[in-house]
Amino acid sequence: MGEQNIRKISSDEILAETINLKSAGYRLVAISCTNKDGLELSYSFDKDYDFINLRINMDYDTEIESISCIYHYAFLYENEIAELFGAKIKNIAVDFKDKLYRLSVETPFNMKKEEE
Amino acid sequence: MGERTVIPFGPHHPVLPEPIHLDLVLEDEKVVEAIPQIGYVHRGLEKLVEKRDFKQYTYIAERICGICSFMHGMGYCMSVESIMGIEVPERGKFLRTIWAELSRIHSHLLWLGLTADAFGFESLFMHCWRLREKVLDIFEETTGGRVIFSVCDVGGVRKDIDAETLKKIVDVLTGMDKEIHELTQVFLNDSTVKSRTVGVGVLSKEKAQELGAVGPMARASGIKMDMRTQGYAAYKHLKFEPIVTTEGDSYGRMVVRIEEIFQAIDLIKQCVELIPEGDVITKFKGNPDGEYFTRLEQPRGEVIYYVKGNGTSFLDRVRVRTPTFANIPALLEMLKNCDLADVPILILTIDPCISCTER
Numbered sequence: 001m002g003e004q005n006i007r008k009i010s011s012d013e014i015l016a017e018t019i020n021l022k023s024a025g026y027r028l029v030a031i032s033c034t035n036k037d038g039l040e041l042s043y044s045f046d047k048d049y050d051f052i053n054l055r056i057n058m059d060y061d062t063e064i065e066s067i068s069c070i071y072h073y074a075f076l077y078e079n080e081i082a083e084l085f086g087a088k089i090k091n092i093a094v095d096f097k098d099k100l101y102r103l104s105v106e107t108p109f110n111m112k113k114e115e116e
Numbered sequence: 117m118g119e120r121t122v123i124p125f126g127p128h129h130p131v132l133p134e135p136i137h138l139d140l141v142l143e144d145e146k147v148v149e150a151i152p153q154i155g156y157v158h159r160g161l162e163k164l165v166e167k168r169d170f171k172q173y174t175y176i177a178e179r180i181c182g183i184c185s186f187m188h189g190m191g192y193c194m195s196v197e198s199i200m201g202i203e204v205p206e207r208g209k210f211l212r213t214i215w216a217e218l219s220r221i222h223s224h225l226l227w228l229g230l231t232a233d234a235f236g237f238e239s240l241f242m243h244c245w246r247l248r249e250k251v252l253d254i255f256e257e258t259t260g261g262r263v264i265f266s267v268c269d270v271g272g273v274r275k276d277i278d279a280e281t282l283k284k285i286v287d288v289l290t291g292m293d294k295e296i297h298e299l300t301q302v303f304l305n306d307s308t309v310k311s312r313t314v315g316v317g318v319l320s321k322e323k324a325q326e327l328g329a330v331g332p333m334a335r336a337s338g339i340k341m342d343m344r345t346q347g348y349a350a351y352k353h354l355k356f357e358p359i360v361t362t363e364g365d366s367y368g369r370m371v372v373r374i375e376e377i378f379q380a381i382d383l384i385k386q387c388v389e390l391i392p393e394g395d396v397i398t399k400f401k402g403n404p405d406g407e408y409f410t411r412l413e414q415p416r417g418e419v420i421y422y423v424k425g426n427g428t429s430f431l432d433r434v435r436v437r438t439p440t441f442a443n444i445p446a447l448l449e450m451l452k453n454c455d456l457a458d459v460p461i462l463i464l465t466i467d468p469c470i471s472c473t474e475r
Contacts, residue, residue, distance in 0.1 A: 044420065044437075051409065072445070076441065100155055
């Protein structure tokens with residue numbers, strides 16, 4: 001498989017970077033989240049097999065804008081991350097308010113909560 | 117404008133093998149909006165990386181889904197191998213490709229059967245699944261399992277297939293080729309099947325791109341995207357072109373899957389001709405330290421395996437983005453303006469796998 005292209009950006013840059021990629025014809029492939037001294041978000045895009053990842057590291061309490069105003073279908077990924085990790089994502093186009101999955105435990109993937 | 121009615125569809129419905137719920141907003145018999153709810157079978161399998169080491173996790177990955185189980189294990193192993201710089205022996209790569217393509221055949225036959233069942237065409241359903249059994253028999257003979265194989269491992273595969281069995285597989289597939297050809301003529305030419313599929317649930321190329329559709333969903337709308345063309349496993353040695361149609365309707369999605377069955381048979385035959393002698397697995401030491409995104413083409417489409425290791429035997433993260441998850445927005449678009457009676461068939465045409473989607 002191809003080289004891994006992972007570009008670090010700040011949470012404030014996500015909308016501008018996403019608009020640039022959308023304008024260039026990229027498809028949103030996935031949004032992933034990892035606990036890494038806070039939250040580590042990876043926004044993955046593809047165009048003709050050119051695979052690009054935007055990487056954002058942020059605190060659990062930092063709020064980030066939803067990209068569902070640019071890629072509408074991002075709402076599913078964002079709801080998943082908000083519900084599993086407790087990430088604070090603003091203005092999701094279709095916000096399930098932590099009801100996408102039917103979880104018996106609140107934000108089960110959130111490591112900060114477990115440490116507390 | 118007629119009066120609007122909301123009809124709950126699912127989570128339990130005769131046409132749904134797995135639970136998903138849709139709130140269908142109707143005007144008379146036409147769907148104007150569909151609001152999805154999932155989460156009935158969320159198992160938190162990604163969270164299990166905290167409890168199982170990276171070698172054990174191969175078997176967890178296989179259990180994400182019973183249809184693509186081999187490819188889930190393979191995708192996970194490929195990510196770990198990329199992080200650790202493990203080179204899988206060529207024979208191991210060919211064996212992985214053979215099992216992956218057999219999985220594609222059995223998945224598409226399963227889907228054709230379910231679709232026939234949804235039409236009410238019981239005999240066609242039974243013939244599809246009768247043929248699928250032959251693939252499951254091959255799995256059992258070569259791996260010991262019919263659904264979960266536990267044959268893929270980090271570094272390669274745990275079992276070899278001898279030359280005699282490979283020849284037998286080719287003979288079985290050659291026989292199946294003829295039977296599948298006869299069977300699929302019904303899907304392609306029968307007037308009752310065509311009346312339920314031609315021009316129904318059209319997804320244009322532009323919409324498919326805009327909504328991030330993948331797999332047969334995207335290819336039936338004219339998008340030539342197939343991760344196998346990137347040459348992972350043994351695909352770089354095989355000759356094939358992605359199957360693409362341009363209609364974008366339910367019939368087109370059926371055509372793509374039918375053609376992919378024949379393509380998979382051809383790919384397996386190419387593998388049997390080209391497979392080299394040698395080891396099937398590479399021994400290694402150490403733990404993964406780093407991260408990798410692997411992309412594969414499952415029967416339902418592109419799947420992503422993100423693995424992040426920290427140098428210990430326990431991983432920081434395994435993330436799987438499955439094709440059904442990516443195709444849900446396209447499904448919601450297709451449902452707009454369709455007749456209520458077509459909803460079950462349209463849901464089936466994305467070949468939904470909810471176990472994969474929710475993990």
